[in-house]
Amino acid sequence: MEVKDILDQSVIDLKMNVSDKHSAIEHLSQLLYQAGYLSDLSGYIKDVYVRESEGITGMGNHIAIPHGKSNFVKKVGIAIGKSEKMVEWESYDDQPVNYIFLFAVPSDNENAKVHLKLLAELASKLGNDSIMKKLEHCTHFEELEEVFST
Amino acid sequence: MKIVAITACIAGIAHTYIAKEKLETAARELGDEIKVETQGSIGVENELSSEDIRDADVVIIAADIGIAKNRFKGKPIVEIPISLVMKSAKGVINKTREKLEKVEK
Numbered sequence: 001m002e003v004k005d006i007l008d009q010s011v012i013d014l015k016m017n018v019s020d021k022h023s024a025i026e027h028l029s030q031l032l033y034q035a036g037y038l039s040d041l042s043g044y045i046k047d048v049y050v051r052e053s054e055g056i057t058g059m060g061n062h063i064a065i066p067h068g069k070s071n072f073v074k075k076v077g078i079a080i081g082k083s084e085k086m087v088e089w090e091s092y093d094d095q096p097v098n099y100i101f102l103f104a105v106p107s108d109n110e111n112a113k114v115h116l117k118l119l120a121e122l123a124s125k126l127g128n129d130s131i132m133k134k135l136e137h138c139t140h141f142e143e144l145e146e147v148f149s150t
Numbered sequence: 151m152k153i154v155a156i157t158a159c160i161a162g163i164a165h166t167y168i169a170k171e172k173l174e175t176a177a178r179e180l181g182d183e184i185k186v187e188t189q190g191s192i193g194v195e196n197e198l199s200s201e202d203i204r205d206a207d208v209v210i211i212a213a214d215i216g217i218a219k220n221r222f223k224g225k226p227i228v229e230i231p232i233s234l235v236m237k238s239a240k241g242v243i244n245k246t247r248e249k250l251e252k253v254e255k
Contacts, residue, residue, distance in 0.1 A: 051160075051161060054160055054161075055159075055160065055165075055214070055233070056233065056236075057164075059168065059236065060236070060237075065164045065165075065168075067161060067163050067164055069161050069163065069191075092233065092236045092237045093237070101164075103163055103164060105161075105163055105191065109191060113192055116163075116191055116192045117192050119163065119164075120163075120166075120167045120188070120190060120191075120192055120195075121167070123163070123164040123165075123166075123167040123168050124167040124168060124170060124171040125171070126164075126168055126171075127167070127168035127169065127170070127171030127172045127175070128171050128175065129175070
């Protein structure tokens, strides 16, 4: 399996219409829930905020990577949202964000090693400035797939 | 400068791996050699061998959790929160170089 195999079109919204951090997390969590990744929507969101309280998830370059390690996650996944507007977010460069990668990871991840490894690979790509620049220009799922295939 | 590093964050899901990438890129651009071990939710990856450690000039530990240090005995160690790498990986490596030069003088 490759990184792009973890991308799931049903939990990716590149024309996200949200006004703030909370509505962004809620919208992406909702997508995860509808696609069967979560057993409990509000329980999961609560766990995402637990992680938010532990430290900054705004990476700089207008990217945020909130993540919930939660009992309410049924399978490993990542929801991706690109917002039309910039959204206020605590970040390392004090800038707002418009790209949000919401990780869903089960608390008990013994059986999820393969997917977690893909998630880790995807995360490492988010640390690469040239990949970040390419992401900025993605407007379709296929383009996103392409970026993460390189 | 030859660097060995460890990255580890609280959840072990994202920051650990982003920080690795950032350190590697910064070291490459500054002309330093680096090997980064990640300690995350999938366990230890890219593990530092005893040879890696022996040949290194310095150890950077960028972690928000406790990391065992006994295998680095006798090596200069720079310990920082992972956020410093996220903010400026190049800054971390430059600072490390400065510290090392001071120690050597």
